Amino acid sequence: MPLQPIKFYQTGSFVVGNRLLDPDERAVQARIDRTNSLNCGHRACQGCGEALGARYALDAAMRATGNQMVAVNATGCLEVFSTPYPETSWRIPWLHSLFGNAPAVATGVAAGLKAKGRSDVRVVGQGGDGGTVDIGFGCLSGMFERNDDVLFICYDNEAYMNTGVQRSGATPPAARTTTTPAIGPEPGNVFGQGKNVPAIAMAHEIPYVATATVADLRDLEYKVTRAMDFRGARYLHVLVPCPLGWGSASGDTIRIARLAKESGLFPVFEAEGGEVTDVSKIRRRVPVEDYLRLQTRYAHLFGEHGHPGTVARIQAVADRNIRRFGLVEGE
Amino acid sequence: MDHEKPFAITLDVGSSLANKTGAWRTERPVYLDLLPPCNQACPAGENIQQWLYHAEGGGYEAAWRQIMADNPFPAVMGRVCYRPCETACNRGQLDESVGINSVERFLGDEAVRNGWTVPMTASATGKHVLIVGAGPAGLSAAYHLRLLGHDVTIRDAGDAPGGMMRYGIPRYRLPREVLDAEIDRILAMGVRLESGCHVTDVVAALTEFDAVFLAVGAHIAKRAYIPAGDSARILDAVALLHDVEDAQPPMLGRRVVVYGGGNTAMDAARTAKRLGATDALVVYRRTRERMPAHDVEVTEATDEGVAMKWLSTIARADGETVTVEKMRLDDKGFPQPTGEFEELAADTVVLALGQEADLALLDGVSGIETEDGVVRVGPTLMTGHPGIFAGGDMVPSERTVTIAIGHGKNAARQIDSWLRKGDHRAPQPAALASFDKLNTWYYSDAHATVRPQLEAARRVSTFDEVTGGLDESTALFEARRCLSCGNCFECDNCYGVCPDNAVIKLGPTRRYEIDYDYCKGCGICVSECPCGAIEMRPEPG
């Protein structure tokens, strides 16, 4: 188990810090001297899950590497909101090249550092789901296949948000995007499509693959830290709700990520060498409806002209995840 | 232009600080301290959340001092309080209420063991207050008045101070060394106690003192007419408990019937068991649900083998039997006779039908109004006669030790205010930290292996006096179950979850601050605050 055993009932290990915890057991995000790799003044929307996920992940990586780290960023929201000339929000060495090449650029950074005798400096590549599962996928697979010494992090908000919420290979069934409008007999994105990149990453048998959400900070930090224990290609897939694209309240970002995991729609697990080694069990199981109803991208599923059958199909997806990964204790 | 690095393509770190994203905001998060339900429920007005906060971190003395700010009897309270705090506790809706009472007892016992005392820092006012009655209300008032710098004299009719704490609550619930220790600590603050002293002329006392606080309690047992044969043995519970305390226990026989459904009935029945009765039966005219006795008392009595007979009245008592009539509840919940009778074996009948205050000392005092056998007082606890205040069981109120202690505190503050010709008003309480304001996700579930341990610890704390209360580890454990409803406990969630790094962590005990230069007003900190201590407010202007 990545998490510390529960020692007391007040808040245990679920909060960020807590004065009662040993400092070593507090999250990196609890530290006054955390890196703030992504600093104030960035132009992400209110309640942006990606901004949160990126700071969580990179601060943890900075801590794990003793601040010896370089980040490579794909084009996308994260890049655009963090570095509009003349302001950058990054406090780490950071490079943006193109939309589809971040994993390869990261490989180049790692290769350059190795040739220069600086293997102590670690490389993190990062991008959104478009830059990872779609346009950057060739480079990602190449990086995996060569087992280049790169941790690649996908901040998955399930569509092309930067360009105005278009469907990506990570858009879930029934979700409304601007290219899968909520009209017609099967409104929203269709069933039977989409790409499971964590599973594909595992098929490359790279040293480490994990999923996480912004709702469980300590788990996310653990996984980044764990990833840094390995040399070679590593992949972390982080679910980051997008208030704009998902049509959710800006204050609900973490709540929604939590419900994604607790409903079983987003399995949280880790794998080494292509085999699942641990899963985060569902703690308070909820029906997918609890998750869907908070997002207007699913609004067409409910109400007078709703699609209860579609909700049932989504529930079946969650149930299948629960079976496949053993997400519920004792099931 | 910086020609060292490529223009515009390459930027120096930290430059985004120039972009003050706070301008985007339409609502802003604001930290608050709400009123936790435990605090709201506490008749003594304890800031329970705050003392648990100290206890959680192992700061037992600080925790105890926080209790002492409101209540000078933690060790007594930790034994006899009916725990309205635990009934109100939000944790009860999550798994089980925090064992506040058992932690209070631990802290009270720690104080007695370590001899902690409360320093008096107020300068002497030269005012002298007479307190009539050394029960919980009187002693509590004495303690607070001393802290406020007033001289205090207590005149009490009993042989020893404590009132109902001594003469109404049996030893197995409240060991006398504990009671004595806490009373002695108050007396040691310079309170003059005149025991065995009946005050008969309150108006005369007012010439001697600047104010008077009456807290004589309610020691007179209510009687009911029960047709009885010559050989019937009938006594009242007040007398029974008093005599036991005076080490002159009456002979009760093997079979004791206690008539009544209040806490005193339970005490009487349990005391009867301890005096050797093999059968102790409580007869009550209504149902358990409608019984005034607290659940915990009923449960403990039952656990000790006390039997209950519901929906029954005693129609007649004879030498070795009582006749009871079965009752039924009418539409309004009142018991109505059925005409069905039953005989029960009984050597003694103990009447526990409630108590009344002895208000003889107020005869002829101008301005005093009484109603239903108690003295009418205003919100300041002053009677209709200027300078005469009253509290505890002799005023309209539920009668518990905790309420009496609260009256004592309030009376002290009101008397102080009256003496200073001021106007003491308690500050407007904060909004209630209700359960719906919490994000309970963050509170750990009870671990399966820990729960039985917790149960055992609680039983020890409330049931078996001989083995003592919680030890330090279980007390700490219990304290840490507190959800800190509505009050920041520095969990770092807001600091961690802000996507804009707009929460500034000020360091231990200093909590946090919102950086409104950068806060975009997304509200994640509000959603993810476990204890509901942040709220969104419309942007001013």
Added chain:
Amino acid sequence: MLRQVEGSRAVADAVALCRPEVVCAYPISPQTHIVEALAAHVKSGRLSPCEFVTVESEFAAMSVAIGASAVGARAYTATASQGLLYMAEAVYNASGLGLPIVMTVANRAIGAPINIWNDHSDSMSQRDSGWIQLYAETNQEAADLHVQAFRIAEELSLPVMVCMDGFILTHAWEQVDTPSQEEVDAFLPAYEPRQVLDPADPVSIGAMVGPEAFTEVRYLAHARQMQALELIPDVASRFAEAFGRNSGGLVHPYRTDDAETIVIALGSVLGTIKDTVDEMRRDGVRMGVLGITSFRPFPLDAVRTAVGEARHVVVLEKALAVGIGGIVTANVRMAVTPERVSTVIAGLGGRAITKASLHRMLADAIAGRLEPLTFLDLNHELIGNELARMAAGRRSGPMAENLLRDLGAVASRIG
């Protein structure tokens, strides 16, 4: 050391002497022999430290080079044709970021129809990518240009593309003088990056720039290429001092001083043209040749000076701007009065440019018969047949296959 060596090998050896720290390779003909040779250098340990990365695409090749260069590593790759187009987005990005990557383009045609043979369509398509483009005339120059390219690139923080004709140079065995490691080390200082990703001094590279500064950024890129107009000849002369031979520079004028007609071209075809011109000079024709080595930046002044008072300029181009004509021509017309300039499109998809064809074409030029746009050795019969088929019916079939069928068994003429 003078050796009889394949062009690719000579280039690979020269690159290795430049001590690249990251070499990324994706195979495409006719570039393969270069990266194969470099692979051997790295695998054998002769080139160390160096990371040889076998990427999954040319897009990745350039991207890996970008990442490596951004941490201060000397980065090299090679490609051709479709590969260059496939990496095009990253090609622009490398120059935009000001990363001094050196890339060999083994020039090859672009499909469809797919064609592996030489012309300049590929590198010409990237002429506005912000890279410096140097075109080699010989294998010796190809090798030498790489040594100079690293120095130019790193001094200016601009990437350099060294273009050499596919097969004609890459696969040709010629005598090449390969310098010693000491000589190259003395000529090429260690790479000192203008910007670098360094945890000790973090910066953000690759910002988003809006209208408020984008023009300035582009202007500065242009200004740096203008600096290259001075640096390229300077480096060439320093190279000549160090190695005792002339390679590189902006242009190579040949017998232009009194020429009435000047032929302008890039790359290996210059040899054939010079031979032809020599022969015509023997017949008393005042003809000269101007080889352009630096196509980007385009040396307007050097071209203007070399052309001088010549009446007629014939630009022989191995690429076609479909819909208008010459690409090099358009640039030359910025240097000399446009009316004097004719375009001859030649050697597309590997068609041989023979002296005989050149003689015929130049004779027409002298006689004033040369059209403004001429396709050398164009097979009018083939075109006529296809145009007729297209006129006859909508479903005239695939054009390339039709032409090949018309050619019958004489397809060997294509080579």
